[in-house]
Amino acid sequence: MVEVIDAHCHLDFKHFNKDRMDVIERARASGVVEMINSGVDLxxxxxxxxxxxxxxxIHATLGLSPNSLDQMRPKDVDLVLDEIRQNSGEIIGVGEAGLDYYRCSDPALRRQQIDVFRKVILLAEELEKPLVIHARETEDIAFDLVKDMEKVVFHCYSGSLETMRKIVDRGFYVSIATVVCRSVKHQALARNVPLDQLLIETDSPFLSPRRGRNEPSFILDSLNLIARMRGMDPEDLATATVRNTRRIYGM
Ligand SMILES: [Zn+2]
Incomplete structure (x- = not known):
């Protein structure tokens, strides 16, 4: 059986309240040997x-998503960041965090996103952990903010090919989500990320390659598709992405 890692999911979300253990069992039975679960708020x-x-x-990254900032006061932000710091011994990365202009058009709120993202960047540097970035319609701005960091993953990368090349030339990692199964744009990206810098993820419960809710076992859909597009054996692609995931997160 092919062994693979789901490099980004949200198994704690309410979508899994009825059958969380079954979902985890199905993932393991399908060859998903490890999963990285990312927090988005307190x-x-x-x-x-x-x-x-x-x-x-299951490995943890703790973060503060730009889409979680609604109604948050500065002291609420600091509380989240303090808890990440307190639990840093148990996490493999900081994030997800970043900028989402697709879901936010208000200039003041966009500025708030940047302020909070800067704080998360400083925290990741302080803790010497890889940073997991959520960037939507902001890939270039996010890249400029993190370009001096050491370890960065652009999760569910959905930007341009051109920006993707800047990201990988800088030595960062690009994670392609299962949405690749129904998006020509993501397919072009998935063909072009250098093999040594490619991660794969489901972002469950979102971005299902099938109908309805996504779950980690569906990572095999995108593994098989990306392997076929790149003219590779799924097993070799799995081996490469597992190795990349372990390398960037020090797992
Ligand atoms: Zn996510």
Whole structure:
């Protein structure tokens, strides 16, 4: 059986409340040997830690998503960042964090996103952890903000080929989500990320390659598609992406 890692998912989300253990079991039975669960705010960071504590094959990254900032005051932001710092011994990365202009058109809120993202960048540097970036319609701005960092993953990368090349030339990693199965744009990206810098993820429960809810076992859909597009054996692609994931996160 092909062994693969789902490099980004949200198993703590309510979409899995009825069958979380079944979903995790299905993933393992399909060859998903490890999963990286990412928090997006105070509550999901706490739930992510619980999942990582109870499953040795689930790893935690704790973050603060630009889409979680609604109504947050500066002291709420600091509380999230403090908790990440307090739990840094149990995490493999910081994030997801970043900028989402697709879902936010208000200039003041966009400025707030940048301010918070800068704080998360400083925290990742302080903790010496890789940074997991969520960037939507902001890939270039995000790149400029992180270009002096050491370890960066652009999760669910959806920007241009040109910016993707800047990202990989800088030595960062690009994670392609299962949306690749139904997006020509992502297929072009998936063909062009250098093999040594490519990660694959589901971003479950979102971006399903099938209908409805996504789950980590569906990573095989995109593994098979990307392998076929690149003229590779799925097994070789799995080996490469597992190796890349372990390298960037020090797993
Ligand atoms: Zn995510």
């Amino acid at each position: 509550q999901t960071n706490r739930e992510t830690l619980k999942l990582a504590r109870s499953h040795e094959f």
